[in-house]
Amino acid sequence: MTGRAPSRAGTEAPAVLAAARVAHRDIRAIRGPLLVVGGVEGVGWDEAVEVATSAGPRHGLVLDLDEDRATVQVFEGTEGLAPGAVDVRFAGRPLHLEVGTGWLGRVCNGRGAPLDGGPPVTGARSAPVAGWPLNPVDREPPHEPVVTGVSAIDALTTLVRGQKLPIFSVAGLPHLRLATQIAAQATSAGEQFRVVFAALGLTHADIAYVRDRLEGRTATGELVLFLNAADDPAIERILTPRLALTVAEHLAFEEGADVLVVVSDMTNYAEAVREVSAARREIPARRGYPGYLYSDLASLYERCGRVRGRAGSVTVVPVLTMPAGDVTHPVPDLTGYITEGQIVLSPEIDARGVYPPVDTLGSLSRLMRHGAGPGRTREDHLDVAAQVLAALAHARQSAALAELVGASALGETDRSYLAYREAVERDLLDQRDDEARTLDDTLDRAWRALATLPRHELTMVSPEQVARRLPSGEEDDHG
Amino acid sequence: MDGVSAAAPAVSRAGRMVRVSGPLLEAEGVPDVRMGEILRVGSDALSAEVVAVEGTRATMQAYEYTGGVRVGDPAVRTGEPLSGLFGPGLLGRAFDGLMRPLTDAPLWLSPARAETGRDGDATRWRFVPAVAPGTEVGEGAMLGTVPGAGAVEHRVVVPVGVSGVVGWIADEGEVDAEARVAEVGGRAVHLSERWPMRRPRPFAARLSDPAPLHTGQRVLDLLFPVARGGAAAVTGGFGTGKTMLLQQVAKWCDADVIVYVGCGERGNEMADVLEDFARLVDARTGGRLIDRTVVVANTSNMPMMARELSIYTGIGIAEFYRDMGHDAVVIADSTSRWAEALREFANRRGDLPAEEGFPANLASELAAFYERAGRVTTLGGHDASVTVIGAVSPPGGDLSEPVTTITQRFVRAMWTLDRDLAYARHYPAVHWAGSFARDADGLARWQTVQGDAEWAARRATALEILAEADRLASLAEVIGVNSLPGRERMVALGGRLLREAVLAQNALSPNDATCSDAKGAALLDLVLAVVEACHAAIDRGVTATAIERVDFGPVIRAAQDVGPEDADAIAAIRARMLATLGALT
Numbered sequence A: 001m002t003g004r005a006p007s008r009a010g011t012e013a014p015a016v017l018a019a020a021r022v023a024h025r026d027i028r029a030i031r032g033p034l035l036v037v038g039g040v041e042g043v044g045w046d047e048a049v050e051v052a053t054s055a056g057p058r059h060g061l062v063l064d065l066d067e068d069r070a071t072v073q074v075f076e077g078t079e080g081l082a083p084g085a086v087d088v089r090f091a092g093r094p095l096h097l098e099v100g101t102g103w104l105g106r107v108c109n110g111r112g113a114p115l116d117g118g119p120p121v122t123g124a125r126s127a128p129v130a131g132w133p134l135n136p137v138d139r140e141p142p143h144e145p146v147v148t149g150v151s152a153i154d155a156l157t158t159l160v161r162g163q164k165l166p167i168f169s170v171a172g173l174p175h176l177r178l179a180t181q182i183a184a185q186a187t188s189a190g191e192q193f194r195v196v197f198a199a200l201g202l203t204h205a206d207i208a209y210v211r212d213r214l215e216g217r218t219a220t221g222e223l224v225l226f227l228n229a230a231d232d233p234a235i236e237r238i239l240t241p242r243l244a245l246t247v248a249e250h251l252a253f254e255e256g257a258d259v260l261v262v263v264s265d266m267t268n269y270a271e272a273v274r275e276v277s278a279a280r281r282e283i284p285a286r287r288g289y290p291g292y293l294y295s296d297l298a299s300l301y302e303r304c305g306r307v308r309g310r311a312g313s314v315t316v317v318p319v320l321t322m323p324a325g326d327v328t329h330p331v332p333d334l335t336g337y338i339t340e341g342q343i344v345l346s347p348e349i350d351a352r353g354v355y356p357p358v359d360t361l362g363s364l365s366r367l368m369r370h371g372a373g374p375g376r377t378r379e380d381h382l383d384v385a386a387q388v389l390a391a392l393a394h395a396r397q398s399a400a401l402a403e404l405v406g407a408s409a410l411g412e413t414d415r416s417y418l419a420y421r422e423a424v425e426r427d428l429l430d431q432r433d434d435e436a437r438t439l440d441d442t443l444d445r446a447w448r449a450l451a452t453l454p455r456h457e458l459t460m461v462s463p464e465q466v467a468r469r470l471p472s473g474e475e476d477d478h479g
Numbered sequence B: 001m002d003g004v005s006a007a008a009p010a011v012s013r014a015g016r017m018v019r020v021s022g023p024l025l026e027a028e029g030v031p032d033v034r035m036g037e038i039l040r041v042g043s044d045a046l047s048a049e050v051v052a053v054e055g056t057r058a059t060m061q062a063y064e065y066t067g068g069v070r071v072g073d074p075a076v077r078t079g080e081p082l083s084g085l086f087g088p089g090l091l092g093r094a095f096d097g098l099m100r101p102l103t104d105a106p107l108w109l110s111p112a113r114a115e116t117g118r119d120g121d122a123t124r125w126r127f128v129p130a131v132a133p134g135t136e137v138g139e140g141a142m143l144g145t146v147p148g149a150g151a152v153e154h155r156v157v158v159p160v161g162v163s164g165v166v167g168w169i170a171d172e173g174e175v176d177a178e179a180r181v182a183e184v185g186g187r188a189v190h191l192s193e194r195w196p197m198r199r200p201r202p203f204a205a206r207l208s209d210p211a212p213l214h215t216g217q218r219v220l221d222l223l224f225p226v227a228r229g230g231a232a233a234v235t236g237g238f239g240t241g242k243t244m245l246l247q248q249v250a251k252w253c254d255a256d257v258i259v260y261v262g263c264g265e266r267g268n269e270m271a272d273v274l275e276d277f278a279r280l281v282d283a284r285t286g287g288r289l290i291d292r293t294v295v296v297a298n299t300s301n302m303p304m305m306a307r308e309l310s311i312y313t314g315i316g317i318a319e320f321y322r323d324m325g326h327d328a329v330v331i332a333d334s335t336s337r338w339a340e341a342l343r344e345f346a347n348r349r350g351d352l353p354a355e356e357g358f359p360a361n362l363a364s365e366l367a368a369f370y371e372r373a374g375r376v377t378t379l380g381g382h383d384a385s386v387t388v389i390g391a392v393s394p395p396g397g398d399l400s401e402p403v404t405t406i407t408q409r410f411v412r413a414m415w416t417l418d419r420d421l422a423y424a425r426h427y428p429a430v431h432w433a434g435s436f437a438r439d440a441d442g443l444a445r446w447q448t449v450q451g452d453a454e455w456a457a458r459r460a461t462a463l464e465i466l467a468e469a470d471r472l473a474s475l476a477e478v479i480g481v482n483s484l485p486g487r488e489r490m491v492a493l494g495g496r497l498l499r500e501a502v503l504a505q506n507a508l509s510p511n512d513a514t515c516s517d518a519k520g521a522a523l524l525d526l527v528l529a530v531v532e533a534c535h536a537a538i539d540r541g542v543t544a545t546a547i548e549r550v551d552f553g554p555v556i557r558a559a560q561d562v563g564p565e566d567a568d569a570i571a572a573i574r575a576r577m578l579a580t581l582g583a584l585t
């Protein structure tokens, strides 16, 4: 259950290597990903641990101290460990990671060890991977956009620098394609833009796809890849996003870059947390997930943001698949309670052949009103987005009515809404997965879709905007 | 740290740590340890509160990150419960759950900052005495004021348990935050007072006749009002608008002091509150709203047990201002995160769980929390209040979960946010069917006394139309709206007008962010009159389709088009609409 023994740990020094001290050999118990070490003295809670085995070192954290016993969570799992054949050393401090610009352009495994044939990544400073809470009074409210080049997002659910905006999806939908596309083409006007991509429990085929699609940005030294594959240790998934965020925080708040962290798939992360909780025999809250899952996820997502008086930002786009498409499942539910909106992918829209299949009405960027509009994107942005959404809501009702009474029995207005919805899906939402649209192009497309509606239906945009932006001559038909 | 006198670490007062599991700590050999007392643990002297005692073994909850705490580390008694420093310097500032000022704290909140506190605060305050030596004063009586400590009058009152003759009082002048400013009945009174955070401050009597807290949010003020000193909760799944509604109430309600507690929620939201409130011109004072606001921020990534404490910190601060004679409102977003902290700790202790892993005392803890709301006569004889408004974040939006159901029992008003309304961007998404206001009758009497005898009737009619429209909507789904008889279609139309013209209120609209009682009443009157005119037209034989074709835009836009106080402009719209409808044949 803890995955195969890490074959590539070898002798290479993973980036999370702890400066280890006295060796302990008194292993009292091994249970799931946990190791209970006896005869321990002077070890602090949350200390980093190195477990030396004949096949190379593994890494862990102290979860519990009780008299002379320390319970240690082993990131690489305990598979193959035998009491008596391991040396446990405590590092005297929490797990740290060396940070720096050396990470850029690198491809690493889920523990930060290189997979690209290069030397281990080092940095001049090291930082605790759990991070410290950012003082809320030092936060700068986010208010500048990230342009993803994806119309559905840029137009209707604008991503804002310093925001956490998850993608809620269902198994089988192209969420990884979308996440990779965002990682490949997102920018922030003219600033230093960097991407940290963390894969959690992805298949090798998916990993190959991600590496391939992100090769360009890796080569230019704008991107870091942390890759935990489906057959890598499951518990390592608890570590990987923390490494990604630690690297990102440094690049953002020390180096002044706008950093986008993309993590896929957070459902695999939550399962790893559940596995540790079960091994600790904790009382679960809902569906076997521990009661602290909310706080645990928050300790990751709250690491994004902006800092008053400093350049740089950390923006997080986590991807998660909703088990059975159920948004009330604890993983999407608790995520929704932490993040600032959500981008929802829909099987129905996917079935209509639209990519990305964003459910525009179910999606919301809560920070959009701060990061879009006059002085941020374009002066008509917020109004045109509100109009597109309101009209889509109307179109949904028209579609429901059409199902009831038949499209032919619809009034003229309702029919125009059905045509409008098609225009939105075809001209605005649908795009190629390697197509990076400018914001102007995206917003002009929104206006073109609105042009299929009767003028008097456009109540959320001003007459001046209509005069300036709405394509004239409805005869300019799109089929 | 605030409130804990740094007791000398005498050997006899220290025990030895034997267990560390996140916030759960156990120490052995602590002599005479008391429940609720604070121990200082480890080399960073972290504060931990004793929650169970067995012989000389103490179980504690740590208020800070316990990384690095070792078995064998000392656990030193302080002999005191956790208390905060209550005095000038609260308004306009932000504190963590332990009431340590965040404004002076470093960028990254590592435990190394444990010792920074207001004790080192060098701010000087101007004290102005209000009584002369020789005056006989009782508990809660005003001794003086501190001008400049925020936008409401800061009054220094005689502390609880102190009374007698003023033997000495400081002259007007500048003093330190903790300076002695008077002597009453032989006891020193300081400018700031230490008070245990969890202990309710006493008052003389509860007042029972309700008066409303005006919130500026129509759906609340017209349908589900909360009384001054009442307790209310807002519940709904993620993204349904709890935080926005609470912030709207905080910005626009007619209380004197706002205590905004961010309990286990987002850092960006706290930054938003701080920025917004600093920018917002306060209609009541003409100054900045932040100057009569205290922010307590214990975000979701800050230590869990400090989150648990933060709502008591907030209530304690509110009671402190209440005892000066002010009306205070505590906003707690979200009480579910507080309940989760209770659960997390109880589980680690191995307590037998009740529902969904929550401890069995959840109900009594929640009851005690909401009971601290109240309109009272203070010890000093003022009519003052603490209103408590909490958010509840039900997992999966499931309103049958324990925190929601228990909260429903103890609050006077419940505002239930509906996912479908939020999905349709109808904000605030307060659903008329799932919400209640237990004080509505009492508040109707108050409205009558104030000259609005129609308040209760208007509310009842509106609720009736909304319920009837809902019933018809489900019927229409089956048979199609056009198959409904004319009268029914008018009810459906009435429901839509009520929802869109009265209940929906965009927090971002310059004209409509807040709404006066007069404008709210005029809007509701407008819609009810229009609905009546529609029915009259049907009775005259006008077809439903002809009525539905009328442009109701002016009604729907009235709230946005008309200023927050402008009831007359709405009367004008009403006259025009009634003329149009009256002319239909």
Ligand SMILES: Nc1ncnc2c1ncn2[C@@H]1O[C@H](COP(=O)(O)OP(=O)(O)OP(=O)(O)O)[C@@H](O)[C@H]1O
Pocket: A336, A337, A338, A365, A366, A367, B236, B237, B238, B239, B240, B241, B242, B243, B244, B245, B393, B427, B428, B429, B505, B506, B507, B508
């Ligand atoms: N009164 C309102 N006016 C305009 N927009 C609103 C209003 N209420 C809610 N919204 C919209 O809904 C979004 C979510 O609202 P809010 O943050 O208050 O939800 P919440 O219930 O507190 O969610 P969570 O439980 O996740 O904290 C807002 O960002 C805003 O876009």
Ligand SMILES: [Mg+2]
Pocket: B242, B243, B244, B265, B333
């Ligand atoms: Mg909220």
